[in-house]
Amino acid sequence: MPSILFYFLQVVIVSGILYAYYLIALRNKRFHQYNRFYLLSIFVISCLIPLLRISLPVHSITQNSKESFKLFEVMADNNTHFEEYVTGVETKSQDWSGFLLLLYASIVLILLLKLVFSIWKIMRQVNRSSKENLGNVVLVKNESDVSPFSFMHFIFWNKTIDINTPSGKLILEHELTHVKEWHSYDIIFSSVITAVGWMNPIFWLVQRELKMVHEFIADNKAVHNNASDFASMLLVAAFPKNNLVTHSFFHSPIKRRLTMIRHISLAKYPYVRRLLILPFLILVVALFAFRKEISSAVVINQPIIPTKTTSSNKEIESTKSTELKNEETQSNSTIDLKKTYTVMIDAGHGGHDGGAEAEDGTKESDISLQLLNRVKETNTNAKLNLVFTRTDDVYQHPTIKLNRINESKADLVVSLHVASDINKKLSGIEIYIPHTDTVSHYKTSYQLANYVANSLTQNSESSKLKVQIKTRLVGIWIIDKAARPAILVEAGFLTNRSDLKMLKSKEYQERFAKAILSGIEGYLQSKE
Secondary structure (H helix, E strand, O other): OOOHHHHHHHHHHHHHHHHHHHHHHHOOOOOHHHHHHHHHHHHHHHHHHHHOOEEEOHHHOOHHHOHHHHHHHHHHHHHHHHHHHHHHOOOOOHHHHHHHHHHHHHHHHHHHHHHHHHHHHHHHHHHHOEEEEEOOEEEEEEOOOOOOEEEOOEEEEEOOOOOOOHHHHHHHHHHHHHHHOOHHHHHHHHHHHHHHOOOOHHHHHHHHHHHHHHHHHHHHHHHOOOHHHHHHHHHHHHOOOOOOOOOOOOOHHHHHHHHHHHOOOOOOOHHHHHHOHHHHHHHHHHHHOEEEOOOOOOOOOOOOOOOOOOOOOOOOOOOOOOOOOHHHHHOOOOOOOOOOEEEEEEEOOEOOEOOOEOOOOOEHHHHHHHHHHHHHHHOOOOOEEEEEOOOOOOOOOHHHHHHHHHHHOOOEEEEEEEEOOOOOOOOOEEEEOOOOOOOOOHHHHHHHHHHHHHHHHHHOHHHOOOEEEEOOOOOOHHHHHOOOOEEEEEEEEOOOHHHHHHHOOHHHHHHHHHHHHHHHHHHHHHOO
16 A cells, blocks of 8 residues: 555545536536535545555457557556555655654544534533424524524524524524534534545535535525525524624625525536536546556466476476585676677666665665676676666666666666565565566566576575566566566565675675676577
8 A cells, every 4th residue: 555645645636636626517506415415425535546456457458449448558557657666665754754643643633622622512502501392403592693503403593583583484494404404414524534634625625615515505495596585594694683893794605605596597517517527537546546457477378488497487486405606607608699789777766766775774776786786897798788777876767767778779678676575574586577468578578587587596596595586566667668578686685684695795796697697698599
């Protein structure tokens, strides 16, 4: 799951999109009940959509139907890439994260306590006032300046207003509508959601608009589109003591209510305005929830490189028990290739993006750059033209890396990383390949991974590391978009002390570099 801040950012965006649709198509239109439930749904939908993970069934798309799913595939690709990037970046401000979480929780608690205190004050007023039963409604009589108003099944009535006058009856009907329509429950629900999501300004706007829609509903029931009755009702309700000096009749909410009462004609295309939310909602879901479906195993009928330790399964694990001596590893000669190949070597992360971090402060970006330099130093094959995404500790956005890959016209791409495990139990080398066979370079990437895996297995046995080929549950954008054979190699786990010691060892880095180069040479030779 994405971080809490990332989740809140998605909630803000979704709620903003839904509220923008309301402002454009629904606001101040005379389908108040629809607007009421739409505004309530904004709270629910905007909180749920970022939690959805809907797999796009790419394997079921036929050749003829692919074009119709093009937009959704692009969205799914963007979602998987963005989530991979966010969840892959280790926060550098862990000392602040606890404080920020405490601050957030404190404000939530304050807002919830404020809500509880408001309800308590209302109920205390009920207990201190004279009451009269009107069927299922309790009329609470007092002399409060804020009366009349309603809460749950209570109607708080100012004694200075004569309930038997025409205006008094209209006010009573207005408040009865609030009670019968259960508007108090809407307010309590929206207040709780707004308290939990207090950082989202859209929630506050939606809650305010919801209260206004409640008034539209109650006004419509009470005055039956009679503007003069409405004005009379407001004057009596707002100014029960006839103190017209300190109040302004034409403040914004009253103006909107008066305009709504006088506006008898329906909006143009009312059904279209309401039904348009369906395709709009599908689009919002696609923007935030779609992910490309990733099967749990590599397609088993792929052609497999006939080397000693390769299997047809997605996960390839070294089972050899003997160890190669360093002299044997070093005696491996370079392969005589028929032509010169350009190979892009990428050092993962860099700059402000340090990637994973070990207990001793060792950063993934530093280790990956060291491994890249070892590959650069170790290469003795004149037919391998090595190019690099970076040679210094700088940050590069994935799109910049992809541009460098395309500009170099590289024949293949190897991205070097190191892994981390929250439980600190995993160890070994992991090789990631494009996450679905719909990628044009999936098969060749899989073959490249086989050669590199076998080479790493032979050259890493003294480390007793297992070598696995797998795909991530979330695709890796760089190797998916490279449009050429591309793999991502994680040389070990920073969170494993044994792996960390080896990763920092010059001897291991040199053997790792030789194995990478040997696997690349073997793959390229097989293609000649």
